[in-house]
Amino acid sequence: MHGMAEEQKLSHTAAMVLQSIQVGHIYGYSVMEATGLPSGTVYPALRRLERDELIVSRWEKMALAEAEQRPPRKYYKMTRTGGTVLEAARKRYPLLAKLAPAVEVEQP
């Protein structure tokens, strides 16, 4: 499984998005802010990564969001395969870590 995952080649954009999710930008808008990519690139990239099972998404509980008087968010989380693929991508794109540095965000 790991061997197969490592074979998967990510584009630089997809690698940036995956890297930003790994460092804690766990929803679409924050990924956009962290990477500086436009919305028309980030959201399709997130869908592609989810389709390839490199990330998974889940909606925040409605009650939690309503208590804070805001709409529920869609959170993304990297899978184990995603981690392996990202490792391989970091070797191809050494500057990846600098492009999307780690941040402190509140976890859902």
Next chain:
Amino acid sequence: MNRASSRILTAASLLVPASKRDLWWMEWRTELWYMRQSTHSDKEILSFCLGAFRDAFWLRRSAPREEWFSRLQSPASCIGFLAALNLVLALGMLLLLVSRGLLLLSSHCDCATYLQILWFRVSIPVAYRYLFQQELWDIYLTLMFACMIVPAVTRLHLGSAKGRRWRPRIRWYGFFLVKILLGPSAAYFFSFDLAHLLTANPEGHPVIQIYTCLAGFVLALRWAIEDQRWRCPDCLHLAQHPFSVGQRSSILLDRGFTEYLCPNGHGILRDPENWITGPSAQVWVSMDAGLFPSRF
């Protein structure tokens, strides 16, 4: 600004397949809400919303063939739909001609002779002129242009009817011929209706008609060819139940493809992710007759 961004998202949502539209809409509305909370200019918010089109387009392109196409899966329902469409549009055309004639004549004669004149002196000759005389060459030329454009907008590969017995082959090409006839004719009727609805001129708007007709012919021919590729060579039903095979990211040695199954179990259609000329195009793989003996 709120209204503009909302309208952009609404317009983009039309591209999203209906089954995914609600969730898509919810996601973008949520993200927009959070974006508005932070300090962003109107221009940035507008640019954010415009990105929804790319996202919606991606969803549309990656969605398996379903929705209304699946309703036309049997050859009978497909031909029936095209025939009904032609009938409705042709009736619209006649109705427009009659109503135009009615308006023209109403100021010149009384009601008693009106219907007689309308049908025998106006509607029928005018309809005849439109259908068989004046416009015939325009239609031929437009169709010719459309035939030249079609290879640029789709592959001319029709699918596989080779190696079949003569009866399935005749049915296969006959079905294609009927679609080729009914599709462009519906496009013509539609262009006529549109050109006469958009102007008060009794002759219609020639520019609108020609351009709509050309676009309609191209779309109809393209649809007829693409639809044919997804038809089972044996029963002419649309292939269904997509199943992805292979890794999407490994395109060099291990190219991925999607398999579609004939609803009557005659075979499998292999649709490669990236179309390259030669043997890597769509391929029908017939199933062993012994697997589904009841179908014969």
